[in-house]
Amino acid sequence: MAEAMAAAGLEPGRSPSPVRLPNAAVLFQHRAGRLRSLASGHRLSSWLAFMAQLSDAQHELAMLPTAVSPEAGWLSDLEQLRHRLRGTLPAAAENALEDLPWGDGEALNALAARLLTGEAKREDIGGAPFIVAALQVAWTRHAGGLEAAAVSASAVAGHCPVCGSAPVAGVIHTGSQIGGLRYLHCGLCHTAWHHVRSACVSCGEGNRIELRLIEAGEEAGNGSNDPARAETCESCNGYLKLFLMEKAPGLDPVADDLASFALDILVGDEGFHRIGGNPFLAQGE
Secondary structure, eight states: OHHHHHHTTBOOOSSOOSEEOBOHHHHHHHHHHHHHHHHTTOTTHHHHHHHHHHHHHHHHHHTSOOOSOHHHHHHHHHHHHHHHHTTSSOHHHHHHHHTSOTTOHHHHHHHHHHHHTTOOOGGGTTTHHHHHHHHHHHHHHHHHTSOGGGOOOGGGTTSOTTTOOOEEEEEEOOSTTTTTOEEEEESSSOOEEEOOTTSOTTTOOOSSEEEEOOOTTSSSSOGGGOOEEEEEETTTOEEEEEEETTTOTTOOHHHHHHHTHHHHHHHHHTTOEESSOOTTSOOOO
């Protein structure tokens, strides 16, 4: 189990911990491999392959040291990302990258703010993956440099205790130390924090929660062997993605979320709204 946690970019620790900080040195590299594995035979294979390429570039950037805050340093990461990706992308992605307002830090910061607050404009969507990728690198480096014991998750159970973002998903772990525990995972800085399974992340209700999954043949074609579930709450009509580590020991919450978009459609059609979300799935006006 310790090996699986380390491969996913989280420090395992000796006992269940309220907060688990990311290991930027391996997280993006692991994600790239997971994305390529998920892309095989998937209806969104081209998109997942592009995201894997983006993760490769993130891995290179994450290895570079920085002494500045993520708010101040992410623009430098964006420039480095452009340098590494230019000339290697599909035409549409290449155009979207070059169409970003390069040289205008104020405009780039405003664009980033819209993406992180769910207020993206239609014209923001094309360049969104590159903005998000740079922000992730900056914030993951920052989170990985903190001391877990100094980060408290008690006051902000439904939001990341490091950057304040809503969770991209929850993961149900296996193993003797944290087996059966649910950790919520931040899609921005990749911090994970414990949240009891008996309560809705949004409203705290515990009596009207159900799990939904994609029926066999719908998406991955393996029914109950698919690690993705949607935890729906009848009280607030919210839902949270859950991934079962026992079904896919090498899963990555962000990558597996992208690959299980059909599940979002399924529960969305039933009238549920998502709690949190994946920053790579920005929605325009």
